[in-house]
Amino acid sequence: MRSMIAAALALGLVLGGATGCGSDDAGGDGKIGGEITVLTQRTDIVNTVFQDYKKKFEAKYPGTTVKFEAITDYEGDVRVRMNTKNYGDVLLIPNSVTDDQLKSFFEPLGTVDALKDKYRFVTNEKTFDGKVYGLSITGNAQGYVLNKKVWTQAGITEPPKSPEEFLAALKAIKDKTGAIPLYTNYKEAWPLGQWEGVRGAVSGDPDAVTKLAEDDAPWAAGKEHYIIDSLLYDAVKGGYTEPDPTTTNWEQSKGLLGTGKIATMMLGSWSIVQMQQAAASKDDIAYWPFPHQTNGKFYSVIGGDYKNAINVNSKNKATARAWIDWFTDESNYATDQGGVSTLKSAAMPSTLADLTAAKTELIELNPAPKGKEGLADKIGNSAEIAxxxxxxxxxxxxxxxxxxxxxxxxxxxxxxxxxxxxxxxLK
Known part of the structure; x- marks a missing residue:
């Protein structure tokens, strides 16, 4: 399983037109009861963890029944199903749904103004015209996951503060441990897209993506993309990555990092738990901020993962809304899975202890100005630089x-x- 951010971004949603229009109140005056179908990408825990959720929810709301549909190719299969009205009562909004399409397929959950004080990731993610259409199941910080035991063997016990320090650390790992210092997972391609997640962290600027869309030369010296991609280039050039990138294997790489044969991968914090599961000890796995400081401080961008939403065609929107609220507020899914809770009142997960210890400031990116939503990604797609x-x-x-x-x-x-x-x- 990988996160929403890791999934390959579709270039367009192949849908046969709008299936309906949402009201302003998901559930309205409807009574909570009856059966709902919840679609999920978590094929690995649908028969274990999710069954516990089902029991707790049905106990809180007697007369309700929750059915799950776990889908392996979530993006592909759900995108096709959305040509019909039959795509569950609650589902995760596919990546390829653009913001202007949200109202055609999903029920609004409330306004940004009404929800932003309680929840993270609602000011600029899956919103349109001031309305929120989904609540994140979890959130991710951006940086890199590492086998701390290997880094310690190489003599590095604190996060490098600059690309130069990071490259020196990779050299020490190569010279002293025999582990592959940095694994790119080149063959699968999507893990290399994870490097994009640190935009905003390099500058510590919540408006980084808006400014990217206004810049004619993002790869000019000193700018964020120059710094990010220079580090990748220099690490490969220095011989600090896998010997043959054309033979990388994502599933195998988790075990290799967990057991110390790989030292580092540039991935979102969603990866921590998966690496811990492959390690001899959870304590071997840590998460550090991208090696760059602004004004003497590390930054990490946090953003939401997949968003729970209500099918605009659902016959049981009240129960669907109750499920989303319960899942977000009471299930503890985000923290249990090592993620940043969507609830602003929740504590940071223990998986991010090393990020916290480095006094990393967590920032959310600001929404783009009206009319320029998603412009940076549109420019990239048009330029064939997705x-x-x-x-x-x-x-x-x-x-x-x-x-x-x-x-x-x-x-x-x-x-x-x-x-x-x-x-x-495009501008």
Whole structure:
């Protein structure tokens, strides 16, 4: 299982038109009772953890029945089902649903103003015209997961504060431990897209994505994307990544990091629990902020994962809403899975103890100005530099390892040229 952020971003939703229009109140005056179907991507825990949720919810609301449908290819299968009205009562909003499509398929849960004081990730995620259409099942911080035991063996016990310190640490790991210092998971591509998650963390700027959409040269020296992608390039160039990136294997890599054969992977914090499950001891696994400080401080961007939402065609919206509220407020799913709770009142999970110890400031990105929602991603898609799918970073890896005859300067100049051209068409 991987997170919503890790899933490959679809370029468009293949839907046969709107299936309905939402009201302003999910559930309205309806009575909580009867049966609902809840779609989930958690095929690994639907028959265990989710059955416990079912018992607790049905006990709180006598007369209700919760049925789960666990879907392996969640994005693909649900996208097809949304051509009909039959896509459950509660479901996770597919990544490929654009904000302007939300009202056609999902019931609004309330306004941003009404929900923002209680919940994280509602000011700029799956919202439209001031209405919230989904509540995150969990949240992720952005940085890198590491086998702390290996890093300690190499003599590094604190997070590197700069790319230069990080590269020096990778060299020490290679020289002293024999572990692969940094694993890119190149073959699958999507893990390379995880590097995009640290935009905003490098600058400590909540408006980083808005400014990215206004910039003709994001890969100019000193800017966020230059710093992020230079670190990737330099790590590969220095020989600190896997010997043959074309043979990487995601599932195997979790065990390799857990057992110390890999030291580091640049992934969202959703990965921590999966790495701990593969480790001899949970204490071997830590999570550190991206190696860059602004004004002497580390930053990490936190954002929501998949969002629970109500099918606008549901015949039982009151119970569907009760489930979403219970799941968000009472199930403890986010914290149990090592994530940042959607509830602002909840404490940070123990999995982020090392991030907290480094005095990392957690920031949420601000929403884009009206009319410019998703503009950076649209520019990237138009320029064939899809920011989250990892493919353009495969090119960076290829250039750094000598499989592509292009220097870093040439590579970044080409990226800037393509970006500026696409931006001129879209701005």
């Amino acid at each position: 920011l989250f799918d990892g493919k353009y970073r495969q090119v960076i890896v290829d250039a750094a390892r000598g499989a592509k005859n292009e220097s870093k300067d040439q590579l970044f100049a080409d990226l800037n040229k393509k970006w500026a051209a696409a931006r001129a068409k």
